[in-house]
Amino acid sequence: MIVSSTEVQNNFGKYLQLAAQEEVIITRNGTEIARLQSMKDHPTKEVIWDSSVKESVEQYHFKGRKASYEEFLELTRDMENRYEYIDGEIYLLASPKTAHQYAVTKLFGLFFNTFQDECMPFVAPYDISLKRPNRKDPNVVQPDLMVICDLDDHINEQDYYMGVPSLVVEVLSESTRSKDMVKKLDLYMESGVKEYWIVNPFNRDVTIYYFEKNEVSETNTFKYPETAKSFLFENVTVELEKIFK
Known part of the structure; x- marks a missing residue:
């Protein structure tokens, strides 16, 4: 499946679930820039986004490589989910209990x-x-x-x-x-x-x-x-x- 970065940003949860079934290729301006891919055999059951930003499904924790502040703003712009940016890492905040x-x-x-x-x-x-x-x-x-x-x-x-x-x-x-x-x-x-x-x-x-x-x-x-x-x-x-x- 190939989708635009804007579509993924607006519906990240949906494509995270789809990535458990098939690879999701993410494009920006027609160029492939990243992928969401299931790691079914991995013990932590993680989904990797281009090996740079990852979310642990079990902990609902969005984190990965050191991202710039500009990358953080681009990634989280107009998204409904809650994010934090601490020392170059991005965290997706879980819904509290x-x-x-x-x-x-x-x-x-x-x-x-x-x-x-x-x-x-x-x-x-x-x-x-x-x-x-x-x-x-x-x-x-x-x-x-x-x-x-x-x-x-x-x-x-x-x-x-x-x-x-x-x-x-x-x-x-x-x-x-x-x-x-x-x-x-x-x-x-x-x-x-x-x-x-x-x-x-x-x-x-x-x-x-x-x-x-x-x-x-x-x-x-x-x-x-x-x-x-x-x-x-x-x-x-x-x-x-x-x-x-």
Whole structure:
């Protein structure tokens, strides 16, 4: 089967399923540029896109070779799926499960009722562009929840926020656990985020990192049924009984 790159971008899930049955050749301007091919005998059951970008069907994790920022923008333009771009790698975000969404919804409600006009909580999907020191290309992430205190100062002409959130929350899931605990911790620390919450529905605990000068200044882990307390915002406290099922 031969299809255009635009068609694949608009219907990636469909062609991923078709690739399990037959090879899908992808073209751009009439030139063959990539292929989706099943690896039926491979133990991880992966589907390879031109040996450069791959998705693990079991983990719904889209990642591969180092892609440029421009390639990331081209690939994800006008696509309905959610993507992140971290240190040159592309990640397709899975649809979250109930425990994940329960925690996000409860936290957002608590944050919304706590913060006044000076800061505003947002939830995904909402692209945040973050730069590491001495690196040209930005990273693009979609935190589960974030608190922005300088919204009016950093909205560009396309109505995208281009600043750095003061507080970021990631709720762990099976497919994002290692990325949230390692890659994103490092990214948020280096890019100017002041506080990072890792919410763990599996262990029912919350770990909070406070960053100063791009380093971990303080950290604390709160376990169910304790009350989590922000380092950055004195009035932000969360009873863990309210966010975990």
